[in-house]
Amino acid sequence: MSLDRPSELQAGDARAPRQQPATLRDVAEAAGVHATTASRALNPKAQQLVNAETVRRVRRAAEELGYQPNPIARSLKTSKSSTVGLVIPDLTNPLFPPIVRGIENVLESAGYSALIVNTDNDPQRERALIESLRSRQVEGLIIATALLDHPLLQQLQQQDVKIVLINRRIENLRMPFVVGDDATGIGLAVKHLAALGHTRIAHLAGPQTTSTGVVRSRAFRHAVRDNGLEEDPALIVECAHWSEEDGAGAMRELLDRGTRATAVVAGNDLIALGCYDVFADRDISCPEDVSVVGFNDMPFLDKLRPPLTTVGVPHHELGAEAARMLLDSIDEPERYPRSLLLPVSLILRDSTAAPPA
Amino acid sequence: MSLDRPSELQAGDARAPRQQPATLRDVAEAAGVHATTASRALNPKAQQLVNAETVRRVRRAAEELGYQPNPIARSLKTSKSSTVGLVIPDLTNPLFPPIVRGIENVLESAGYSALIVNTDNDPQRERALIESLRSRQVEGLIIATALLDHPLLQQLQQQDVKIVLINRRIENLRMPFVVGDDATGIGLAVKHLAALGHTRIAHLAGPQTTSTGVVRSRAFRHAVRDNGLEEDPALIVECAHWSEEDGAGAMRELLDRGTRATAVVAGNDLIALGCYDVFADRDISCPEDVSVVGFNDMPFLDKLRPPLTTVGVPHHELGAEAARMLLDSIDEPERYPRSLLLPVSLILRDSTAAPPA
DNA sequence: TTAGTTAGTGCAATCGATTGCGATGGCCAG
DNA sequence: CTGGCCATCGCAATCGATTGCACTAACTAA
Numbered sequence: 001m002s003l004d005r006p007s008e009l010q011a012g013d014a015r016a017p018r019q020q021p022a023t024l025r026d027v028a029e030a031a032g033v034h035a036t037t038a039s040r041a042l043n044p045k046a047q048q049l050v051n052a053e054t055v056r057r058v059r060r061a062a063e064e065l066g067y068q069p070n071p072i073a074r075s076l077k078t079s080k081s082s083t084v085g086l087v088i089p090d091l092t093n094p095l096f097p098p099i100v101r102g103i104e105n106v107l108e109s110a111g112y113s114a115l116i117v118n119t120d121n122d123p124q125r126e127r128a129l130i131e132s133l134r135s136r137q138v139e140g141l142i143i144a145t146a147l148l149d150h151p152l153l154q155q156l157q158q159q160d161v162k163i164v165l166i167n168r169r170i171e172n173l174r175m176p177f178v179v180g181d182d183a184t185g186i187g188l189a190v191k192h193l194a195a196l197g198h199t200r201i202a203h204l205a206g207p208q209t210t211s212t213g214v215v216r217s218r219a220f221r222h223a224v225r226d227n228g229l230e231e232d233p234a235l236i237v238e239c240a241h242w243s244e245e246d247g248a249g250a251m252r253e254l255l256d257r258g259t260r261a262t263a264v265v266a267g268n269d270l271i272a273l274g275c276y277d278v279f280a281d282r283d284i285s286c287p288e289d290v291s292v293v294g295f296n297d298m299p300f301l302d303k304l305r306p307p308l309t310t311v312g313v314p315h316h317e318l319g320a321e322a323a324r325m326l327l328d329s330i331d332e333p334e335r336y337p338r339s340l341l342l343p344v345s346l347i348l349r350d351s352t353a354a355p356p357a
Numbered sequence: 358m359s360l361d362r363p364s365e366l367q368a369g370d371a372r373a374p375r376q377q378p379a380t381l382r383d384v385a386e387a388a389g390v391h392a393t394t395a396s397r398a399l400n401p402k403a404q405q406l407v408n409a410e411t412v413r414r415v416r417r418a419a420e421e422l423g424y425q426p427n428p429i430a431r432s433l434k435t436s437k438s439s440t441v442g443l444v445i446p447d448l449t450n451p452l453f454p455p456i457v458r459g460i461e462n463v464l465e466s467a468g469y470s471a472l473i474v475n476t477d478n479d480p481q482r483e484r485a486l487i488e489s490l491r492s493r494q495v496e497g498l499i500i501a502t503a504l505l506d507h508p509l510l511q512q513l514q515q516q517d518v519k520i521v522l523i524n525r526r527i528e529n530l531r532m533p534f535v536v537g538d539d540a541t542g543i544g545l546a547v548k549h550l551a552a553l554g555h556t557r558i559a560h561l562a563g564p565q566t567t568s569t570g571v572v573r574s575r576a577f578r579h580a581v582r583d584n585g586l587e588e589d590p591a592l593i594v595e596c597a598h599w600s601e602e603d604g605a606g607a608m609r610e611l612l613d614r615g616t617r618a619t620a621v622v623a624g625n626d627l628i629a630l631g632c633y634d635v636f637a638d639r640d641i642s643c644p645e646d647v648s649v650v651g652f653n654d655m656p657f658l659d660k661l662r663p664p665l666t667t668v669g670v671p672h673h674e675l676g677a678e679a680a681r682m683l684l685d686s687i688d689e690p691e692r693y694p695r696s697l698l699l700p701v702s703l704i705l706r707d708s709t710a711a712p713p714a
Numbered sequence: 715t716t717a718g719t720t721a722g723t724g725c726a727a728t729c730g731a732t733t734g735c736g737a738t739g740g741c742c743a744g
Numbered sequence: 745c746t747g748g749c750c751a752t753c754g755c756a757a758t759c760g761a762t763t764g765c766a767c768t769a770a771c772t773a774a
Contacts (some may be wrong), residue, residue: 381731382730392731393733396731403733429730431731433732434731
């Protein structure tokens with residue numbers, strides 16, 4: 001009988017149910033050594049403390065018994081849980097699943113797992129969830145809900161909680177972050193529209209309580225100036241949330257107060273989707289009457305009517321880098337906090353065209 | 358100074374940094390009792406074993422010290438981790454985020470957390486991930502990757518692992534599951550098309566290795582017969598995966614071999630999306646030339662060109678019920694396994710219309 | 715020969731909470 | 745006055761792995 005899948009065998013093996021999984025002591029006994037030695041033999045970092053032949057014996061015994069170290073016991077002793085917390089607004093926002101997968105990918109290969117919580121943008125809830133995460137002994141936090149003014153995060157930082165921010169940052173806090181290069185993304189979008197011949201471009205800005213919101217709208221204003229376009233403050237309207245609904249509201253406001261514009265760069269794809277809704281209601285056709293560009297390139301944008309031009313952000317990489325960073329800072333707590341700005345790219349589809357004559 | 362947020366206070370409190378969080382023994386000492394008593398005083402189930410006054414003292418001490426029980430130590434002793442594993446194919450599939458949120462909602466209120474893993478439909482990976490989940494001492498598993506023939510699940514069942522299946526089931530295994538009512542969903546779709554006047558309806562079936570796939574295609578055949586429509590085997594083509602790509606492939610196959618059909622009911626929304634791709638390539642217009650109905654009502658289907666008619670499944674509820682079920686079976690291991698069939702509804706949009714004259 | 719290394723291993727404490735069992739003292743019935 | 749019951753509470757073992765320290769040989773250097 002083969003021994004390479006012991007944990008499966010024991011299931012079908014009638015004579016030795018061995019309900020309890022093998023413990024380190026069982027292995028030690030089987031190998032004829034003390035648990036201490038077994039522990040060291042199994043631990044790569046301590047392996048050189050024990051005789052090579054002994055190591056072999058122990059490893060073989062471990063394999064035969066299908067030994068799996070109990071991570072809970074280990075955690076208790078070492079006070080490392082091999083777990084990190086991931087705090088996002090809402091998993092249901094298509095922006096996040098790819099990020100989560102990126103994070104889990106690198107966590108997985110390091111033997112870590114993520115505990116995911118959704119705050120629904122409720123600070124109360126966020127506080128409670130983070131509290132519960134901490135009580136579960138997470139070793140660090142990846143946070144996607146950062147606000148420009150975020151007392152909770154400041155507090156956590158003071159308490160030496162390891163944190164990396166993702167997708168959003170906090171400007172005056174020295175806290176590592178991984179974000180897309182929003183400014184050049186917006187720059188690309190405006191330039192593209194300008195090249196098409198647009199001169200009055202509107203911006204449906206995201207909430208100015210988030211770095212993403214302010215960076216993008218600042219970049220928009222700069223791009224407008226750099227491209228010599230019309231700088232009318234009325235062309236900028238802010239959304240309170242990164243949502244389709246708020247996007248629609250902003251678009252309606254723009255239309256209702258009669259601000260002329262032949263193109264709009266939306267704070268993100270959801271906001272752009274809101275524009276689509278308004279267009280449908282009011283018989284405006286895109287891109288003939290007005291061009292739209294989104295931000296993020298969330299899935300299925302190419303199936304829209306019309307397929308949405310947007311700026312693509314490497315979500316998977318964003319997540320992966322954030323996880324790598326957190327892991328690093330867990331390994332070397334003293335390391336100076338790095339931050340990353342990942343490159344973005346304009347993805348041309350059919351929602352942008354030359355302005356109406 | 359208020360005492361209701363001790364863990365925050367201690368951060369800013371210069372004189373007593375108390376780096377280490379308070380332990381049960383600290384609380385006991387502060388209350389002038391033994392740790393045993395403190396433990397019982399804090400545990401609702403054991404509280405009646407200790408004097409009411411003592412309970413008060415202990416609780417006060419706990420509060421003052423900002424005591425948070427260490428779940429790891431607790432887990433070690435009780436071998437309960439308050440954690441369950443969630444096994445899905447790919448979080449990036451829009452079907453899953455709402456399910457996950459439903460699950461986490463009920464888990465959260467029970468003090469449980471979920472560890473999410475993505476198998477990418479790779480059995481090897483699935484096995485390894487479940488192994489790792491188990492080594493993390495999860496108390497149960499919610500599995501969305503069930504195949505009709507799934508030896509691993511059978512094994513787990515024999516090893517008394519608590520499992521509830523979600524979205525898919527295994528017919529001959531007595532394992533609790535929560536699924537949408539696929540059969541009546543398909544029935545609704547076919548009936549709707551029949552009422553519109555279609556007589557040759559195609560079915561782009563999902564993989565017949567999954568219960569969802571076979572149930573839906575079986576229901577399709579029955580519905581066709583019940584509505585007195587044409588029963589041409591050529592009208593049914595199977596997709597190897599629940600993907601846009603495979604959906605497109607199936608649609609192309611149907612077209613290429615010249616099978617006439619004025620409507621197609623897709624195994625799910627992704628497959629329907631694949632049809633859209635082919636339509637775009639071949640200048641077929643939907644719904645004028647051919648009607649399409651999907652399944653699941655994943656997000657943003659209403660923004661498609663044309664908005665997709667589909668059958669809506671209560672994803673959030675699906676997740677919530679599955680979690681409830683798992684929790685129940687953890688609490689009362691002997692309870693007879695229940696299963697749930699949640700009601701679905703046809704969601705009419707613009708991808709279905711009367712057949713061309 | 716003797717002191718001093720060094721490699722290899724074991725002892726026992728420890729992480730923080732839980733729990734079976736036993737001890738204590740008060741109180742009541744007989 | 746004595747035995748017994750009950751309400752309270754503490755002792756100590758336990759969960760499974762890790763690790764500082766000590767111990768034993770065997771070996772080296774002087």
